[in-house]
Amino acid sequence: MNKLVDRFIQYVKIDTQSDSTSYSTPSTEKQLNLANILITELKELNLEAISLDEHGYIMAKLPSNSEKNIPAIGFISHMDTAQDATGRNVNPQIIRNYQGQDIALGKSGAILSPQLYPELLALKYQDLITTDGKTLLGADDKAGIAEIMTAIAYLQEHKEIKHGDIWIGFTPDEEIGRGADLFVREKFAAQWAYTIDGGALGELEFENFNAAAATVICQGNNVHPGMAKNKMTNATRIAAQFILSMPCNQTPEQTEGYEGFYHLTHMEGGVAKTTLHYILRDFERSGLEARKHFIAQQVEKLNTQLKTGKITVEIADNYYNMKEKITPFPHIIDIAKKAMLQASVTPDIKPIRGGTDGARLSFMGLPCPNLFTGGANYHGIHEYVCIQSMEKSVEVIVNIVKLTTKHENR
Numbered sequence: 001m002n003k004l005v006d007r008f009i010q011y012v013k014i015d016t017q018s019d020s021t022s023y024s025t026p027s028t029e030k031q032l033n034l035a036n037i038l039i040t041e042l043k044e045l046n047l048e049a050i051s052l053d054e055h056g057y058i059m060a061k062l063p064s065n066s067e068k069n070i071p072a073i074g075f076i077s078h079m080d081t082a083q084d085a086t087g088r089n090v091n092p093q094i095i096r097n098y099q100g101q102d103i104a105l106g107k108s109g110a111i112l113s114p115q116l117y118p119e120l121l122a123l124k125y126q127d128l129i130t131t132d133g134k135t136l137l138g139a140d141d142k143a144g145i146a147e148i149m150t151a152i153a154y155l156q157e158h159k160e161i162k163h164g165d166i167w168i169g170f171t172p173d174e175e176i177g178r179g180a181d182l183f184v185r186e187k188f189a190a191q192w193a194y195t196i197d198g199g200a201l202g203e204l205e206f207e208n209f210n211a212a213a214a215t216v217i218c219q220g221n222n223v224h225p226g227m228a229k230n231k232m233t234n235a236t237r238i239a240a241q242f243i244l245s246m247p248c249n250q251t252p253e254q255t256e257g258y259e260g261f262y263h264l265t266h267m268e269g270g271v272a273k274t275t276l277h278y279i280l281r282d283f284e285r286s287g288l289e290a291r292k293h294f295i296a297q298q299v300e301k302l303n304t305q306l307k308t309g310k311i312t313v314e315i316a317d318n319y320y321n322m323k324e325k326i327t328p329f330p331h332i333i334d335i336a337k338k339a340m341l342q343a344s345v346t347p348d349i350k351p352i353r354g355g356t357d358g359a360r361l362s363f364m365g366l367p368c369p370n371l372f373t374g375g376a377n378y379h380g381i382h383e384y385v386c387i388q389s390m391e392k393s394v395e396v397i398v399n400i401v402k403l404t405t406k407h408e409n410r
Contacts, residue, residue, distance in 0.1 A: 016030060048063050074166070079171065144195070147373060185365055194371050196371050217313070
């Protein structure tokens with residue numbers, strides 16, 4: 001599996017950070033640097049229907065080598081990395097035979113410690129790839145890309161493994177919520193697919209949050225502070241009142257499992273106008289509607305209390321829980337579970353406390369649960385990936401291909 005690690009190291013050294021302030025697709029041209037490398041590799045693997053469109057979406061097909069009418073399936077990962085930490089000059093380090101100790105991240109002074117991340121102790125005696133403490137790693141989702149490419153290479157080397165058409169998709173801009181915006185479903189001729197974009201070994205996810213965004217606009221009146229008596233309305237104070245009106249026990253840091261939340265992601269402005277940006281999350285569609293209603297109620301309530309100034313809110317849905325589109329096809333999950341068990345991996349079925357391309361794609365007619373990559377602590381300098389878990393991911397992908405042959409189209 002040396003090629004797996006080599007691929008991964010090559011990919012993460014390419015800066016592909018997306019940009020939510022950009023209106024283009026891809027949001028950053030540098031994502032195409034990785035895209036062009038992947039196109040070259042797909043050609044070297046002798047795949048068919050290889051394409052890279054003007055928006056940075058890659059598709060390719062490993063054609064069927066069986067006379068049976070086997071369902072076409074797909075595997076999808078995203079090329080971009082998050083904005084939370086820089087993706088420039090990524091310098092990975094490999095920790096062999098990890099013993100459970102604190103890991104110094106290069107010479108940065110940063111430490112990856114099991115005291116803060118106790119799940120590290122489950123990886124004793126395995127091999128880890130970490131950052132040098134100055135950047136994110138990019139295992140989200142370049143580990144997934146490396147695993148898919150390695151699995152496809154394995155299938156090409158082992159023609160005795162019979163399979164139907166296998167479609168590969170690599171998308172831009174997933175980290176800024178646009179990964180499926182311009183995905184051409186008609187070109188991706190798979191009946192179902194799997195995003196390889198999860199975390200720890202064994203993760204199998206087919207539920208995710210229903211999601212909405214709320215923009216709360218606090219309007220004030222700016223007057224020179226020396227002349228402000230009975231004239232100034234400070235929008236930042238209105239914003240503070242609104243923030244305090246929101247439930248403090250329903251935030252990301254106070255919730256887990258199937259609990260939803262309100263999350264103030266960022267704010268900007270000043271005395272005349274201050275804008276608050278919230279994301280709303282709930283696993284039930286009715287719960288999301290209740291959260292949207294609550295935040296609108298809080299705006300209305302605060303407006304009745306204000307003598308001057310005004311507050312308004314704009315709410316838009318982002319994506320929905322893919323569970324409703326996947327559960328009608330239980331064989332998709334059954335295949336993934338069996339593929340893991342055959343690889344001596346215990347399936348860890350849990351909800352995604354977020355969203356993936358798979359959520360949007362499932363509502364585009366491509367049921368698409370999410371599988372593990374072996375990475376952890378995404379989006380920050382403490383990100384790492386376990387090499388043995390990456391190898392298991394490749395094995396699971398190959399096993400899915402083998403098991404799909406038993407689901408011949410009728």
